[in-house]
Amino acid sequence: MSEMDLGITAKLEPILEEVRSMVRDEILPLDEEFLAEVNNGDRWAYTPRQTEILEGLKAKAKEKGLWNFWLTASDRGYGLTTVEYAYLAEEMGKAHIGAEVFNCSAPDTGNMEVLERYCTSEQKDRWLTPLLAGEIRSAYLMTEPDVASSDATNVSMSCVRDGDDYILNGEKWWSSGAGDPRCQIYITMVKTGGEDEPKHQRHSMILVPADTPGIEKLRAMQVYGHDDAPHGHLHIRFTDVRVPAENLILGEGRGFEIAQGRLGPGRIHHCMRAIGQAERALELMCQRSLRREAFGKPLAKLGANYDIIAECRMDIEMARLLCLKAAWMMDKGDARAAAPWISQIKVVAPQVALKVTDEAVQMFGGQGVSQDTPLARSWTGLRTLRLADGPDAVHRMQVARTELRKYTQERV
Structure with a gap:
């Protein structure tokens, strides 16, 4: 190495x-x-x-x-x-x-990765150029309400060729950024292959302009009662949505290849930002513990707060090092070798950040769960991150499979 x-x-x-x-x-x-x-x-x-x-x-x-x-x-x-x-x-x-x-x-960075890596010069001119300039926003549509989308082979939005077009029918939800009035393009995972195709060759990615007829914004999804307006995570219905065939990325059956190219960087970017949220929460926690008094002492000197602060600092440091190791593995250029490291940090970073933020909330008492600090909002987003881009259980499964392959020739 x-x-x-x-x-x-x-x-x-x-x-x-x-x-x-x-x-x-x-x-x-x-x-x-x-x-x-x-x-x-x-x-x-x-x-x-x-x-x-x-x-x-x-x-x-x-x-x-x-x-x-x-x-x-x-x-x-x-x-x-x-x-x-x-x-x-x-x-x-x-x-x-x-x-x-x-x-x-997010989700623009991941979407720009797709446009940069896989799309034609015409597609780049139309969508990548204004995204790189920060003039428009985009959304990534993959998850669906009626299937377990943590197994992406279940994605079922119909995409049928009709002459020079594809016709899309189905529903997507948790479409992050689709509520933003500046959002002009959806990168959408669809099913183009039948059951006779290998399961990882049944899906494709297609560029769908947000103003295409037949797209209906059903509702904003709420996270613990918050809709994250004006960014938003929408539930969207497609009814006979007609998209030019030239908007298909790379060709039919290439959806999983593109998704992995997109989600690897996207996952680690989320983790990097989560560590920043943890640092901010620890900063607020320490300031609060020294300024606030109860029972005649600063909060820092009450109960187990010294231990809590120390554990938070050590957890953040460990998470950061794992994140940097995963980033280094990505820089080496072997996506397959980097994947289990990305899965490791995708489990660890949100959990650590969530723990630190929760301890900060506790230090603030009632104020910590109110709108008077950024902690409640941060906690909500971090809890969601344990599901976004693959839930913890799926990533742990990938890490375990990689580990077990060292000891067996069998498929695990």
């Missing part, structure tokens, strides 16, 4: 400091104001103040050259490795709008 360097490189150091400073000094102070604007008028439209905040910050990031860090191994990108990007994503994860300010937010 080649030498593993997980440290902050000389190239990264000044960039990291710029991103850290911008998150701390410019983005975090506007985070809560941006979110409070959701309740002013139409929840599914950006208010003038939201637009002013977001576009103003994006313009500053662009002006500083802090843009599109996520795209590795590409002339269009910033020229960073996945390990280098991990440190930046952690900083972005500390603010709700942090990733979007630098054009590094």
